[in-house]
Amino acid sequence: MRRTKKFLWLVGLLCxxxxxxxxxxxxxxxxxxxxxxxLVELNEEVIKRxxxxxxxxxxxxxxxxxxxxxxxTLVSANGLILTNAHSALxxxxxxxxxxxxxxxxxxxxxxxxxxxxxxxxxxxGLDLAxxxxxxxxxxxxxxxxxxxxxxxxxxxxNNLSLDATITIVGYPSLGSDPVAVTRGTVSGFxxxxxxxxxxxxxxxxxxxxxxSGGGAxxxxxxxxxxxxxxxxxxxxxxxDCRVIQDTNQDGLADRSDDCVPVGGFISALRPSxxxxxxxxxxxxxxxxxxxxxxxxxxxxxxxxxxxNLYFSTVINEAGVPSNVVGLVPTGTPSLYLLFDYNNxxxxxxxxxxxxxxxxxxxxxxxxxxxxxxxxxxxxYIGSSETPLRNGLYSFRLFIEGREVASSVINVGGGANTxxxxxxxxxxxxxxxxxxxxxxxxxPDGSLVEARFNYQYMAADTAWTYIWxxxxxxxxxxxxxxxxxxxxxxxxxxxxxxxxxxxxQYRLQLYIGDFLSxxxxxxIAGSAVSSRxxxxxxxxxxxxxxxxxxxEANGQPAGSIRTEFPAGIESLYIFFNWQLIAPGTLxxxxxxxxxxxxxxxxxxxxxxxxxSNYFASLTSLDTLPDGRxxxxxxxxxxxxxxxxxxxxxxxxxxxxxxxxxxVQMSGRITDAETGQGIPGAMFLVLKSEFSIEDFTWDGGxxxxxxxxxxxxxxxxxxxxxxxxxxxxxxxxVLVRAEGYLPINADGITVIEDTPSPVELNVELSRN
Amino acid sequence: xxxxxxxGEPTELTFTQRWNTxxxxxxxxxxxxxxxxxxxxxxxxTIEFEDLEAGVRVQVPTxxxxxxxxxxxxxxxxxxxxxxxxxxxxxxxxxxxxDATPNxxxxxxxxxxxERLATYHEISRTDETLRDGSxxxxxxxxxxxxxxxxxxxxxPLVVKGVDVVVLxxxxxxxxxxxxxxxxxxxxxxxxxxxxxxxxxx
Numbered sequence: 001m002r003r004t005k006k007f008l009w010l011v012g013l014l015c016x017x018x019x020x021x022x023x024x025x026x027x028x029x030x031x032x033x034x035x036x037x038x039l040v041e042l043n044e045e046v047i048k049r050x051x052x053x054x055x056x057x058x059x060x061x062x063x064x065x066x067x068x069x070x071x072x073t074l075v076s077a078n079g080l081i082l083t084n085a086h087s088a089l090x091x092x093x094x095x096x097x098x099x100x101x102x103x104x105x106x107x108x109x110x111x112x113x114x115x116x117x118x119x120x121x122x123x124x125g126l127d128l129a130x131x132x133x134x135x136x137x138x139x140x141x142x143x144x145x146x147x148x149x150x151x152x153x154x155x156x157x158n159n160l161s162l163d164a165t166i167t168i169v170g171y172p173s174l175g176s177d178p179v180a181v182t183r184g185t186v187s188g189f190x191x192x193x194x195x196x197x198x199x200x201x202x203x204x205x206x207x208x209x210x211x212s213g214g215g216a217x218x219x220x221x222x223x224x225x226x227x228x229x230x231x232x233x234x235x236x237x238x239x240d241c242r243v244i245q246d247t248n249q250d251g252l253a254d255r256s257d258d259c260v261p262v263g264g265f266i267s268a269l270r271p272s273x274x275x276x277x278x279x280x281x282x283x284x285x286x287x288x289x290x291x292x293x294x295x296x297x298x299x300x301x302x303x304x305x306x307x308n309l310y311f312s313t314v315i316n317e318a319g320v321p322s323n324v325v326g327l328v329p330t331g332t333p334s335l336y337l338l339f340d341y342n343n344x345x346x347x348x349x350x351x352x353x354x355x356x357x358x359x360x361x362x363x364x365x366x367x368x369x370x371x372x373x374x375x376x377x378x379x380y381i382g383s384s385e386t387p388l389r390n391g392l393y394s395f396r397l398f399i400e401g402r403e404v405a406s407s408v409i410n411v412g413g414g415a416n417t418x419x420x421x422x423x424x425x426x427x428x429x430x431x432x433x434x435x436x437x438x439x440x441x442x443p444d445g446s447l448v449e450a451r452f453n454y455q456y457m458a459a460d461t462a463w464t465y466i467w468x469x470x471x472x473x474x475x476x477x478x479x480x481x482x483x484x485x486x487x488x489x490x491x492x493x494x495x496x497x498x499x500x501x502x503x504q505y506r507l508q509l510y511i512g513d514f515l516s517x518x519x520x521x522x523i524a525g526s527a528v529s530s531r532x533x534x535x536x537x538x539x540x541x542x543x544x545x546x547x548x549x550x551e552a553n554g555q556p557a558g559s560i561r562t563e564f565p566a567g568i569e570s571l572y573i574f575f576n577w578q579l580i581a582p583g584t585l586x587x588x589x590x591x592x593x594x595x596x597x598x599x600x601x602x603x604x605x606x607x608x609x610x611s612n613y614f615a616s617l618t619s620l621d622t623l624p625d626g627r628x629x630x631x632x633x634x635x636x637x638x639x640x641x642x643x644x645x646x647x648x649x650x651x652x653x654x655x656x657x658x659x660x661x662v663q664m665s666g667r668i669t670d671a672e673t674g675q676g677i678p679g680a681m682f683l684v685l686k687s688e689f690s691i692e693d694f695t696w697d698g699g700x701x702x703x704x705x706x707x708x709x710x711x712x713x714x715x716x717x718x719x720x721x722x723x724x725x726x727x728x729x730x731x732v733l734v735r736a737e738g739y740l741p742i743n744a745d746g747i748t749v750i751e752d753t754p755s756p757v758e759l760n761v762e763l764s765r766n
Numbered sequence: 767x768x769x770x771x772x773x774g775e776p777t778e779l780t781f782t783q784r785w786n787t788x789x790x791x792x793x794x795x796x797x798x799x800x801x802x803x804x805x806x807x808x809x810x811x812t813i814e815f816e817d818l819e820a821g822v823r824v825q826v827p828t829x830x831x832x833x834x835x836x837x838x839x840x841x842x843x844x845x846x847x848x849x850x851x852x853x854x855x856x857x858x859x860x861x862x863x864x865d866a867t868p869n870x871x872x873x874x875x876x877x878x879x880x881e882r883l884a885t886y887h888e889i890s891r892t893d894e895t896l897r898d899g900s901x902x903x904x905x906x907x908x909x910x911x912x913x914x915x916x917x918x919x920x921x922p923l924v925v926k927g928v929d930v931v932v933l934x935x936x937x938x939x940x941x942x943x944x945x946x947x948x949x950x951x952x953x954x955x956x957x958x959x960x961x962x963x964x965x966x967x
Contacts, residue, residue, distance in 0.1 A: 103916045679850030698833030708918035735846040
């Protein structure tokens with residue numbers, strides 16, 4: 001009996017010393033497989049912790065004053081934050097000399113201001129910005145590599161379908177409430193010229209304005225959208241603005257103090273695909289460098305206006321309306337409102353309010369958002385992929401809260417059989433007498449041909465075509481339809497003879513007094529055959545583009561080649577150009593390994609012709625290895641592109657950290673007292689090492705955490721997942737002076753292991 | 767019936783008994799000494815770390831977490847058991863110009879740390895001669911260590927540190943020790959041991 005007791009005691013002691021890890025050996029996961037799948041399978045805790053509160057502040061009489069607030073999302077462990085540009089850029093509304101980042105320390109408490117950040121990259125038009133955490137509030141700087149913050153990964157917003165469930169995370173108030181989660185579904189998509197058919201994701205979720213800049217997630221917990229709304233204004237005054245501080249320091253916080261705009265309710269999300277380049281660029285430490293001409297957002301020259309409103313049901317790949325409609329049949333899936341704009345300034349707030357049969361429709365309206373189209377041009381907003389219900393649709397456009405234009409259209413009835421024109425394209429005849437060219441960019445010359453489709457045309461129908469240059473009528477002609485020659489439907493070509501100098505042109509086709517089709521085109525470059533050559537090579541047989549590592553007096557300098565060794569700091573590209581009218585919109589896209597990193601559309605602001613226009617990319621350190629490509633387009637037509645190779649010509653495999661994995665946290669306590677053990681170390685080895693292999697080499701460690709005052713720890717890196725067939729096994733060690741150490745092998749992490757996993761450890765005194 | 771119980775005076779130990787007792791006590795003492803010595807050896811055991819690229823060889827405590835090859839140090843050893851601050855020993859190398867002095871290096875370190883470490887301040891700066899006879903400079907400083915993970919909460923700790931800087935050609939070798947201020951003196955010997963084993967080649 002005594003011997004048995006002694007044996008049991010020894011076994012118990014052994015378990016205490018060596019096998020305390022037994023409770024640490026659960027197969028982390030698997031239980032969920034037997035239950036019903038949850039509505040949203042996302043790691044809500046990680047997402048909440050990755051959501052930050054962004055505050056713009058300025059110093060007033062030595063006191064910091066909060067001017068604007070918004071939400072943001074950490075997209076990398078080293079402190080890159082994706083948010084709205086209007087929440088980060090100083091403006092008349094948001095005076096700011098510092099960006100303060102507050103983080104959620106406890107999930108049920110408001111965020112705590114912790115860091116300062118700087119602006120890395122932004123797009124006013126998309127209203128997206130990347131911030132980087134740079135320091136603590138007391139002015140100390142941060143080495144980004146030391147930060148190990150929770151972050152989320154971008155998902156594929158293109159795969160989002162109607163009625164998909166989404167989860168929106170952000171801060172619902174001016175920082176006085178904990179991070180909030182709202183669930184809803186995708187109720188539609190809104191088109192906008194800057195980003196095409198899915199420029200906006202619409203949702204039926206109720207999202208407060210301060211959640212603007214936060215995140216919308218799919219069922220996998222991937223970021224698929226950024227809730228976006230600009231504070232609504234009426235006659236320049238912010239509609240909803242809250243006083244929270246005594247900014248004038250008169251001893252009272254009242255209406256005489258500056259207030260913080262909160263915006264209305266958000267129903268639109270910017271798809272994450274539009275932020276992808278920005279995020280990748282910031283992650284790789286690549287920025288757009290200097291260009292020949294600096295991009296300047298000039299103030300408005302006059303009253304901003306929207307005019308010439310019309311509707312179309314199809315926008316082609318060049319962003320040109322294929323038709324013009326005055327009546328839309330039942331079941332039409334898409335409808336676009338097009339209009340000309342003038343005297344606009346990027347960053348202005350505009351809005352579309354749509355009512356159907358006099359009832360306001362959230363789905364078809366566009367809440368107040370920032371303008372991005374530049375000073376003048378043609379714009380469109382539309383609804384796509386959602387069949388329109390019958391009714392009288394009233395469209396009202398607002399700039400800075402002021403109604404500037406409106407139009408109505410009826411949806412209903414059968415297919416339209418009225419005479420109509422559609423699908424205008426432009427070109428020049430080639431040697432075979434075919435219409436050739438890029439469709440919407442033509443060379444300088446004296447002749448332009450336009451081809452269009454027609455249907456339901458009747459004999460002697462009066463029709464008119466008008467050519468415009470720079471908004472001014474160039475020539476017009478009214479004719480009757482020659483039915484004998486053209487019949488009721490087919491394709492027809494008309495020719496305009498004039499001095500087509502570089503600039504922006506338009507053709508409008510009318511049937512009777514009704515506009516039936518319209519399209520814009522650009523004249524730029526000189527003709528080679530029937531093509532427009534806008535960017536000629538410096539000499540016959542030479543490459544159009546010259547890559548270099550530097551620029552000196554406007555000339556390529558440093559190393560000039562197309563294959564560069566690893567470690568260069570900047571990459572310049574030089575090219576010549578000819579016959580581009582100032583003000584012509586052009587787009588340059590920088591690709592790295594086939595991913596668009598930067599896309600800028602702006603008016604041409606150099607001379608009409610010249611040499612050595614340059615654009616550049618630069619980096620905080622050195623440009624990572626990869627293939628760098630610049631693509632230049634006008635009117636959505638790619639006119640030239642070139643590629644250079646840096647280093648191995650491929651981005652490093654670990655260029656982008658994965659946010660996928662299991663977060664491990666818990667509490668280390670004294671087995672006797674139950675008190676936390678501050679300073680205890682919890683260490684997780686990489687899956688390829690077991691306790692037996694461990695030689696206390698830091699290279700074998702996946703991550704470790706030192707317990708806080710309450711004994712809580714949190715491993716700062718996520719544990720990569722294995723699979724059911726090939727699970728990843730982790731080993732952990734727990735150390736604290738005066739306590740028996742704990743070592744445990746075999747912690748299993750597979751696909752369905754829930755995250756975060758809470759692992760509490762009790763240590764026995766030695 | 768009466769029973770007589772005889773209570774006798776305790777008899778003196780015999781010679782053998784006395785020596786047995788002495789030997790037992792001595793043996794116990796020896797075992798205790800050996801045990802403590804073994805424990806001490808185990809706790810103070812070191813292993814050799816060598817970085818040929820940096821030209822540094824040093825003995826660091828075994829069972830300390832050893833990281834090397836980072837941008838700002840050659841080797842760093844942290845005591846995983848220490849509470850609440852993980853005692854730190856570190857060797858780093860800084861490129862310097864031909865006219866640089868150890869004081870210049872310490873000035874640079876002061877500036878860098880003032881930006882990074884909360885309430886950082888220098889306590890003293892003294893001359894020192896290493897075992898191999900080379901002249902060095904010893905900097906003592908203190909700062910407040912705080913929890914860097916914003917999701918954990920700890921009271922800040924006052925940390926005291928020492929740097930010994932020695933110049934070797936175009937490099938400054940910096941040997942560092944950091945410990946929570948109340949335990950600083952208790953574990954300073956570890957730093958002195960490390961200092962005695964550093965070889966720069």
